[in-house]
Amino acid sequence: MRVSEIFMPTLREVPAEAEIASHQLMLRAGLMRKLASGIYAFLPLGYRTFRKIEQIVREEMDRAGALELVMSSILPAEYYIASGRWEVFGPEMFRLKDRNKRDFCLGPTHEEIFTEIVKNEIRSYRALPLILYQIQTKFRDEIRPRFGVMRCREFVMKDAYSFDRDEEGLDVSYRKMHDAYCRIFDRCGLDYIVVEADSGSMGGSGSEEFMVKSDIGEADIAYCEKCRYAANVEKAECIPVPCCMDSEGDASAGREDVSVERVATPNVRTIEELMVFFNSRPDQFAKTLIYRADDKYIAAMARGDREINETKLKNFLGCIELELADSEAVKKITRAEVGFAGPIGLDIDIIIDREVEMMKNFVVGANETGYHLINVNVYKDFKPTAVIDLRNITDGDRCPRCGASVSISKGIEVGHIFKLGTKYSRALNCVYLDENGQERVMVMGSYGIGIARTMAAIIEQGHDENGIIWPFEVAPYHVIIVPVNQSNEVQVDVAENIYAQLMKEGIEALIDDRDERPGVKFKDADLIGIPIRINVGRKAEEGIVELKMRSSGELREIKVEDVPAEVMRIMGECMGTRGK
RNA sequence: CGGGAUGUAGCGCAGUUUGGCUAGCGCGCUUGGUUCGGGACCAAGAGGUCGCAGGUUCAAGUCCUGUCAUCCCGACCA
Numbered sequence: 294m295r296v297s298e299i300f301m302p303t304l305r306e307v308p309a310e311a312e313i314a315s316h317q318l319m320l321r322a323g324l325m326r327k328l329a330s331g332i333y334a335f336l337p338l339g340y341r342t343f344r345k346i347e348q349i350v351r352e353e354m355d356r357a358g359a360l361e362l363v364m365s366s367i368l369p370a371e372y373y374i375a376s377g378r379w380e381v382f383g384p385e386m387f388r389l390k391d392r393n394k395r396d397f398c399l400g401p402t403h404e405e406i407f408t409e410i411v412k413n414e415i416r417s418y419r420a421l422p423l424i425l426y427q428i429q430t431k432f433r434d435e436i437r438p439r440f441g442v443m444r445c446r447e448f449v450m451k452d453a454y455s456f457d458r459d460e461e462g463l464d465v466s467y468r469k470m471h472d473a474y475c476r477i478f479d480r481c482g483l484d485y486i487v488v489e490a491d492s493g494s495m496g497g498s499g500s501e502e503f504m505v506k507s508d509i510g511e512a513d514i515a516y517c518e519k520c521r522y523a524a525n526v527e528k529a530e531c532i533p534v535p536c537c538m539d540s541e542g543d544a545s546a547g548r549e550d551v552s553v554e555r556v557a558t559p560n561v562r563t564i565e566e567l568m569v570f571f572n573s574r575p576d577q578f579a580k581t582l583i584y585r586a587d588d589k590y591i592a593a594m595a596r597g598d599r600e601i602n603e604t605k606l607k608n609f610l611g612c613i614e615l616e617l618a619d620s621e622a623v624k625k626i627t628r629a630e631v632g633f634a635g636p637i638g639l640d641i642d643i644i645i646d647r648e649v650e651m652m653k654n655f656v657v658g659a660n661e662t663g664y665h666l667i668n669v670n671v672y673k674d675f676k677p678t679a680v681i682d683l684r685n686i687t688d689g690d691r692c693p694r695c696g697a698s699v700s701i702s703k704g705i706e707v708g709h710i711f712k713l714g715t716k717y718s719r720a721l722n723c724v725y726l727d728e729n730g731q732e733r734v735m736v737m738g739s740y741g742i743g744i745a746r747t748m749a750a751i752i753e754q755g756h757d758e759n760g761i762i763w764p765f766e767v768a769p770y771h772v773i774i775v776p777v778n779q780s781n782e783v784q785v786d787v788a789e790n791i792y793a794q795l796m797k798e799g800i801e802a803l804i805d806d807r808d809e810r811p812g813v814k815f816k817d818a819d820l821i822g823i824p825i826r827i828n829v830g831r832k833a834e835e836g837i838v839e840l841k842m843r844s845s846g847e848l849r850e851i852k853v854e855d856v857p858a859e860v861m862r863i864m865g866e867c868m869g870t871r872g873k
Numbered sequence: 874c875g876g877g878a879u880g881u882a883g884c885g886c887a888g889u890u891u892g893g894c895u896a897g898c899g900c901g902c903u904u905g906g907u908u909c910g911g912g913a914c915c916a917a918g919a920g921g922u923c924g925c926a927g928g929u930u931c932a933a934g935u936c937c938u939g940u941c942a943u944c945c946c947g948a949c950c951a
Contacts (some may be wrong), residue, residue, distance in 0.1 A: 305900060305912065306885045310944055328944065384874095385949075402951090436874070436949065443951095502951095511950085540897050603948080615950070709951065718874095743951030778909050812911040819911090830910060839910095 294770070296805040296817075300337050301688030313509045316441030316760050317754035322821045326659050328714040331438025331446035333745075338821060341769035343449075346744050346751075347428050348820055349480045350451045355474040355519040359424040359453050363711065364406050366430050373407035376720045381613060387432045397431035404717045404739055410483040411735070412723035415456070417714050421735065422462050424469070428744065440509065442745040449745060455738040456718075458497070458727065463736045467499070467712055470740045474503055474708050479743065481751055482764030483707070488514050490523035491604050495761065499712040503742075504704030505750040508670035514704045515686045519697035526701065529686040530693040533647040551668040553637075558665045562632025564597040569683060571656065574598075578656045579649050579669075581634040583623045583641075586612040590626055594636060594645040594677075596652065599684040606644065607864065609831035610680050620656065633658040635666060636675040645671065646683035688831070707747045713737040755844075765867045772860055773803040777811045777830035787838065787853055788829040794857045800864075824867070825860060 302323040310327070311317040321323050324339025335343055351361065367389075369524055373379040379386075379398075397600055400406070415423065430452045435446050442448070455466035458866055478485045478811070482854045485505045491502040512524035524530075561570045567578050578597030583590055584606065591610065595601050607615045620631045626641060635658035636643050649655075654668045661688040671677060686714035692699045701857065718735040719722070727733050746765070755762040765771060772795060788804060795802040803823065805814045812828075818826050828839040840859065841848045852858055 302883090303883060309879085309886090312945070324948065327943095331875095431951080433950075437947090438943090444949095445951095452951085646899070706951065740949050746951055775910095780909075810909055810911085810913060812909090812913080815911045817912085828910075 294803050296803055296814075297542045297807050299803070299819070300838070301817075302336070305535060311441060311486065313440050313753070314756050315442075315749040318756055318820070319441060319749065322761055325442065327441075327777055329446075331435060331443055331444070332620065332843045333447075333721065335566070335745075338616075338769045339748075340369070340747060341745060342763065342767050344483065345767045345769075346747055347451070348451075349523075350477055350742055350744070351542065353473045353477045354426050354451070354453060354482075357424070357469045358425045359470075359473075360522065361426055361428070363427045363753050364400070364403055364410075366400050366432070367397050368400045370398060372409050372721070373398065374461075376405050376717055380403070381812075386405055387434050394497075399429055402427075402739075402741075403427070403429075403434045403452055404454065406723065408717045408721045408723045408737070410723055411456050412718075415735075418458050418725055418727045418733075422455060422457045422466055424453055424455045424466055426451060426740075428654065431716055435873040439511075442749050443509075444511070447743065448743060451742040451744065453487070453740040455740070456723075457736045458474075458725070458733065458739075459736055460714075463712055463714075463738055467710060467738050470738065471501065474710060474742070476738070478503055478505075478707065478747075479749060480766050482755065482766060483747075483750060483755055486514070486516070486523050486704070488516075488704070488853060489522075489528050490527040490709065491525060491608070495570050498714055501710050502706050502710035503828045505707050505754065506702060507750065507753045508703050510706045512706050513685075514702050515690070515699045516690035516702060517695060517697055517699045520692060520695035522692050522694040525687075526685055529699075531682050531684055531686050532693060532696075533651055533682075533690040534689070534690070535648075536632060536652045540749060553674055554667050555659055555661075556665050556667055557663060559663045560675045561665070562630075566657065567597070570869055571667075571811040577652075579636075579645075579716075581636055581639075581643075581658055583626055583634055584615055584800065585618045585622065586610045586615050590618055590622060590788035591644060592626075592634070592639055592641045593680075593683060594638060594643065594657075595665055595684045596646065596648050599648065599687075600684060605681065605683055609644065609679070609683075627658070629658070629660050631661040632663055633660060634662065634756075635660050635669075635743075636677070637666060638668065639675075642678040643675065644679050644681060644777050645677040647680055648684065650677070650680045657711075659796060663739075686807050691841065705746065705753065707750050708740075708742045711738060711742045713739050745785070745801075755822075759816070761821035763822040763824060765824050765864055768801075768824050770801045770803045770823050771864060772800060772827060773805060774819045774827045774829065775805045775814045777814075777828060779808045784829045784833045787833040787836075788827075790857050791827060791829070791853060795860065798857050798861065800857070800860055826865060827856060 304321045307317050308320050311320055325333045325335050386401055389397050405715055431450050432447055438444055438446055457463045457466055463602055483505050485503050488502050488504050490500040490502040515526055515529040516523045517592050561567055564575050572641045575598035576596050579594050580597055593601050593606055624630050629722055640659050650671050656665055656667050657669050659666045663696050690699050703848045718737050723735050724732050752761055774788050775791050776784045792804040825844050826841040837850050840851050
């Protein structure tokens with residue numbers, strides 16, 4: 294392709310709306326343009342890479358025995374009503390009506406539809422297992438679209454669904470998808486880790502996320518260097534750390550015979566303020582948060598320096614919606630201003646973290662504005678409804694597997710695999726007859742990859758101050774030929790010649806035949822991240838050109854006639870090791 | 874949805890505090906010329922309902938009210 298003829302609107306300056314590298318570069322390199330918040334159009338260069346990622350996904354899914362099909366993106370409401378998700382999705386679902394006022398939505402995910410198709414067409418155990426997938430546009434009216442293509446309202450996802458006779462079958466399908474995902478992200482050149490994820494209220498029996506390590510990631514990952522345990526912070530189990538037992542400076546610590554005292558603490562609401570007021574550590578306080586769980590209110594307690602893990606709380610309660618109660622509700626329940634809630638005297642359920650159970654003589658709110666209680670002890674002074682692991686794991690916590698210290702890092706979730714079990718097959722009555730003529734519910738799994746998000750993740754991990762550094766597998770073109778001086782006939786001839794040779798060999802090549810200054814061409818070539826650049830300059834007359842690698846910056850002179858062979862050698866080297 | 878910010882030419886911005894006559898600058902774009910190894914130079918151009926709607930005023934990009942959009946920070950997910 295000739296750069297003079299391609300639609301490649303590169304930008305010299307960074308659009309103000311873009312904050313992170315991948316977003317900025319996707320706009321600057323002319324890969325895409327925004328149409329509305331969270332809605333993007335892909336331009337030719339971007340779409341080439343997009344399709345290459347799709348193709349990698351397709352090849353690996355096919356290799357794993359999954360079958361591609363495509364559902365519609367506009368879907369009738371009835372299936373979602375049947376599964377209960379017409380309600381669950383809430384305002385996140387794009388809804389519309391047809392001329393007869395029938396309800397439809399733009400598909401946010403397709404579990405119901407796949408289940409429905411399989412249910413109607415498959416009756417026998419002989420037809421199982423079955424893995425179906427599609428690469429299709431999804432619609433979610435996200436509360437907050439973010440970071441360009443990282444979190445969109447319209448996005449393309451590869452979603453696969455497995456149907457098995459039983460749990461053992463599901464395990465096999467799940468493993469196949471897991472392995473396929475590893476191959477996909479390997480081929481994309483990503484540095485990723487697979488982490489245990491929350492399977493949540495979905496009632497699934499297992500779930501893992503494929504995370505690309507990146508500071509701009511929205512997910513927190515707990516990782517153990519020693520045993521390689523990795524989990525989403527939402528999921529990671531916490532080992533309780535005893536406290537309040539040792540502190541030399543605190544006379545009351547460890548003693549059971551002290552009794553609760555009410556202390557005036559005017560305007561002391563936060564843990565920070567309490568620390569100042571009592572001149573002590575945050576782990577000598579227990580915080581009490583009031584939550585609204587669907588229709589009821591509950592109290593949740595954790596040590597002062599801990600964070601409540603709402604996923605764990607939600608799973609324990611089995612509720613659909615969970616949010617911090619508003620201040621009105623808090624006032625009503627605690628009979629105090631926000632900031633003075635405590636467990637004693639509350640007549641709602643109190644769920645406490647395991648660490649709170651181990652605390653001695655600690656400080657809580659008094660449920661009275663301007664007062665706290667000291668020397669409080671669990672069981673002696675109040676009775677919790679339940680004691681569970683309720684907090685977020687943090688840096689330095691002990692690994693739940695091996696006891697070593699875990700560290701927390703950020704990740705971009707590019708893929709998620711999920712053992713669904715029978716949640717949807719049961720709701721939609723997706724059953725088959727086994728070899729004994731017994732009707733049984735199919736056991737399902739679902740498996741997603743965000744295509745554009747993967748693309749953005751590749752850029753996050755592969756860029757420098759000059760632009761994108763594409764791995765060969767997903768580069769829009771493999772080679773760009775740059776005649777340094779477009780008015781030098783020899784250079785132009787040599788460049789055109791090389792271009793023709795590469796095209797003949799089937800190599801995806803660009804030739805920058807624009808009448809631009811060399812600096813402009815070099816900058817654009819770097820910006821759009823083409824892996825190999827061939828500079829045709831001064832020595833063209835001697836039959837010598839330069840070959841420059843985008844990734845390493847390595848620059849060397851080679852003979853014109855060696856270019857095709859050399860390019861193919863490098864490509865073979867760079868792509869040959871992938872996909873295993 | 875809560876908190877913060879911003880809307881002026883394709884992109885990046887100034888001008889708004891203290892209202893004033895034809896709304897500026899850089900990049901990009903067009904034409905001609907000179908250039909040609911890391912975003913050239915000279916000359917001449919094109920391009921703007923100042924987000925939108927009301928209002929105040931002799932006069933509004935500037936003040937007031939409303940509204941919309943976009944971005945950032947928090948609860949959801951590929």
